Amino acid sequence: MPMSKRNFKHTIKAKLFFMNKYISRIILAAVITGAVYACGKTGSSSPQSTTTPPSGGTTTPPPTTSTFAHPGVLNTTTSLDLIAKQANAGDAVRSAAYRKVTDFISSQVYPTSFYDTVKVGSNGHTSPSKDQIRNNAELAYAYALKFAKTADIADANKCIFILNGWASTFKVYTTIDATDNANQPDLETSWTTPIFVAAAEIIRYYKPNGVSANWSDADISKFNDYLNNVKNNYINKIPEYTNNWNISAGYAKMAIGVFLNSITVYNDGEAILMKEFPNVIQADGTMPELCVRQDCVHYQYSLTGLTYAAEIAAIRGDNSLYTALSNRISAGYDFMRKAYNQSTTGCLYCSVGSPEFGGVEVAFNHYGTANMQSLRDAQAPLGVPNDNTFLGFTSYTHYKIK
Numbered sequence: 001m002p003m004s005k006r007n008f009k010h011t012i013k014a015k016l017f018f019m020n021k022y023i024s025r026i027i028l029a030a031v032i033t034g035a036v037y038a039c040g041k042t043g044s045s046s047p048q049s050t051t052t053p054p055s056g057g058t059t060t061p062p063p064t065t066s067t068f069a070h071p072g073v074l075n076t077t078t079s080l081d082l083i084a085k086q087a088n089a090g091d092a093v094r095s096a097a098y099r100k101v102t103d104f105i106s107s108q109v110y111p112t113s114f115y116d117t118v119k120v121g122s123n124g125h126t127s128p129s130k131d132q133i134r135n136n137a138e139l140a141y142a143y144a145l146k147f148a149k150t151a152d153i154a155d156a157n158k159c160i161f162i163l164n165g166w167a168s169t170f171k172v173y174t175t176i177d178a179t180d181n182a183n184q185p186d187l188e189t190s191w192t193t194p195i196f197v198a199a200a201e202i203i204r205y206y207k208p209n210g211v212s213a214n215w216s217d218a219d220i221s222k223f224n225d226y227l228n229n230v231k232n233n234y235i236n237k238i239p240e241y242t243n244n245w246n247i248s249a250g251y252a253k254m255a256i257g258v259f260l261n262s263i264t265v266y267n268d269g270e271a272i273l274m275k276e277f278p279n280v281i282q283a284d285g286t287m288p289e290l291c292v293r294q295d296c297v298h299y300q301y302s303l304t305g306l307t308y309a310a311e312i313a314a315i316r317g318d319n320s321l322y323t324a325l326s327n328r329i330s331a332g333y334d335f336m337r338k339a340y341n342q343s344t345t346g347c348l349y350c351s352v353g354s355p356e357f358g359g360v361e362v363a364f365n366h367y368g369t370a371n372m373q374s375l376r377d378a379q380a381p382l383g384v385p386n387d388n389t390f391l392g393f394t395s396y397t398h399y400k401i402k
Helices: 005-023 077-088 094-108 128-148 153-169 184-205 215-232 244-260 263-280 289-293 298-315 320-340 359-369 370-379 392-397
Strands: 117-120 172-175
Touching: 077 094, 077 128, 077 392, 094 244, 117 128, 117 153, 117 184, 117 244, 128 184, 153 184, 153 215, 172 184, 172 320, 184 215, 184 244, 215 244, 244 263, 263 298, 263 320, 289 298, 298 320, 298 359, 320 359, 320 370, 359 370, 359 392
Parallel strands: 117 172
Antiparallel strands: none
16 A cells, blocks of 8 residues: 555654664653554554553653663562562462463473474474473473572572573574575574573572572573574574564563663664564554464564563663553554454454463553453463463463552
8 A cells, every 4th residue: 555645754753763762862752643654554444442541651761871670571579579479478369370380380391401403493383392492481481480489499490400401502593494484593582582581580680588599600601692692693683574573583682681781782672673663563553464464373473572572671661662652552452452352354363262472461560451451351360372482471470560
């Protein structure tokens, strides 16, 4: 669809805003209104939100320091203290959500060895090494959350063994065969790495009841090497697809930047997200990937990646991703609710049985809209995604933590 001059000007203004933000981190962020990305719309009119305006609508200036709070990937010391206290006191809602953590641990085969070469395929093409690294990432995170609740060093050691195993053994990704997208390894690392990092942040920095996990400096250094390997040789090489691939890469780099204490890596990741933001969620909330991919999954990859990245930024005191483009993330969840109601125009690929990704719970905690509450209540408590692409257990970690 050709773009009108008016919409073209709006798009250019939005892009200039994001460029200026990263040229100078000390410029106050402004709420962008009226930004329109006009191509690829489904339907002729903008859907109207049935929710009250999201809370937190003011834009806060991004931090001007290069320091990070730790833990700083989705969880914080304050949030981990709160959920552990509630679960240990027998709070019914928190305890039910925590059972998703322990149920996942019970369902997994604990690893005794790791692959130096991970073979991955696209469009469901899988291998034992691909399945293991995805499952192990979620398992490491589950053990980190369990340690944060129990203060049991045995749980910490279970997590550390997985982190060390992959960091010391992994060398390369390859595709399974010539039928696979040659860049699939780049996407796979964008999915698994932030999960590993979220676990590592807890193990490295959080001390439940004063108990340290005692992850050694040598092991942490080896994990740093692993992160730099996957970042430099895979995540950085994702092509310009203007979809969930780029969102996943930006989110992954923000998480990596936190652990490496690298503001450069972090800012590079955030810049990727700002560039792709209007492509994956249009001004009226439409997410074209629902129709393009013809499933209820891929557009949720974009929505989840943006939400998790926004939460990482918020931990640094920066709500600019949450408020960007007039709370565009919130509009994306309004679209998701319409998709589950099968009221989107021509793209009826969601149903009440379609799995919801964990970003719903995180976004609901931030925005608190009726649409998001409706989504989270439909499948809560949430565990892990059925394909192990994004970290899970967000009903345990984020339901009503503020």
